C-alpha cells in the first residue's frame with residue numbers, strides 16, 4: 001500500500017521522488033518510472049540488512065538483471081576500500097554508464113553506495129532504499145555521499161542525487177531500539193529547528209510511535225523529510241542556512257568523539273541539543289520550562305540526558321571542529337521552539353557551562 005510521496009528539487013528543478021510505502025510491493029513499478037528496463041542493477045547492502053530484506057527485494061525485481069554486492073555492516077567499513085570493492089563487482093560484471101546501483105540499508109550503505117555511484121565511470125544512476133530511521137529522515141535527503149578517511153568522518157565525498165528514494169516504513173520494525181533512538185535525535189531536532197507543532201506532537205503521540213504504528217511512523221518520517229527537504233532545497237551546498245541542521249551537533253559531535261563512539265550519534269545529538277538549550281536559556285531565547293519539556297521528551301525516547309565526560313576535552317574537540325569559519329564556531333541556537341538561527345558569538349565560557357549542565 002502507498003502511504004505518501006514527496007518531490008525533491010535540486011537547484012530549483014524537480015530532481016527525484018521519495019515514495020513512502022508499508023512494504024516493497026510498489027518498488028518494481030516505481031523503478032519502472034525511472035527507466036530501468038534493459039539495465040543491469042546492482043543491489044548494495046550490508047550483512048545485517050541483506051539477511052533481513054535482500055530476498056524480498058530480489059523477488060520484487062525478478063524480471064530484471066540483478067547483481068548483488070554485500071559488505072560487513074558498520075561504520076568502520078565506511079572507507080575507500082569498500083568503495084573499491086564495489087567498483088570491482090561493477091567492473092567484473094561489466095556495468096556501464098546506463099546501469100544502476102541500489103542502496104539497501106542505513107546511512108552507511110547509502111553514503112558508500114551513493115559515492116560509488118557518483119564516481120564509477122564519472123557517475124551512474126542510483127536509488128536508495130533507506131532502512132533505518134536516521135537514513136529515512138536524514139541521510140537519504142540532500143545528496144551528500146561519501147566515506148570516512150583515516151580518523152576523519154565523511155572526509156571524502158560528493159554531492160550526488162539519487163533517482164528515487166523508496167521507503168518501506170515497516171523495515172523500522174526490525175531496527176534495534178538503540179538505532180531507533182539514534183534516528184529520533186534527528187527527528188526531534190527537525191521539530192526544534194523548524195516546526196513547533198510537530199515537536200509537541202512527538203510527545204503526544206509517543207506511545208503510537210514507540211509501538212511502531214505504521215501510520216504514525218509514516219507521518220513522522222514524512223514531516224521530517226519535508227523539513228530536511230525544505231532546508232536543503234534552499235541551500236543545497238551548505239553555504240548558509242543549511243547549517244541549522246547542525247543544531248545539537250557542534251557539541252554533540254565532540255561528545256561522540258570524546259566517548260569514543262560508544263554512544264550513538266543521535267544520543268549525542270540529544271545531549272548536544274540539551275546543552276544548546278542551556279545557552280539559549282542564558283540568552284533569554286528559551287525558558288526553563290522548555291528545557292524540562294525537552295528532557296521529558298528525550299526520556300520518553302530512551303535518551304540519557306546527562307553523561308560522564310571530561311568537559312575540557314569535549315570543549316577542545318569542539319574548537320577543533322571542521323565547521324569553523326574565520327576562527328569562529330557557527331553555533332546553532334533557537335529563538336523559541338521551532339526557530340533556529342546561526343550565532344557566531346557563542347563564547348568558550350558559554351560552551352563550558354552548557355557542557356557542565358549535561359555532565360553527570
Ligand code: NAD
Pocket residue numbers: 046047048049052073074075078105106107108109111131132133134135138139140141142143144145154171172173174175176179182
Ligand atoms: P547504519 O547504516 O550503520 O545502520 C545502523 C545499524 O542498523 C547497522 O548495523 C545496520 O546493519 C542495521 N540496520 C539497518 N537497517 C536495519 C533494519 N531495518 N533492521 C535491522 N537492522 C538494520 O547507520 P545509520 O544510523 O543508518 O547511518 C549512519 C551513517 O549515516 C553515518 O555514517 C553518517 O555519517 C551517515 N549520515 C549521512 C548523512 C548524509 O547527508 N549523507 C546524514 C546523516 C548521517
Ligand code: MG
Pocket residue numbers: 186249265269
Ligand atoms: Mg546528524
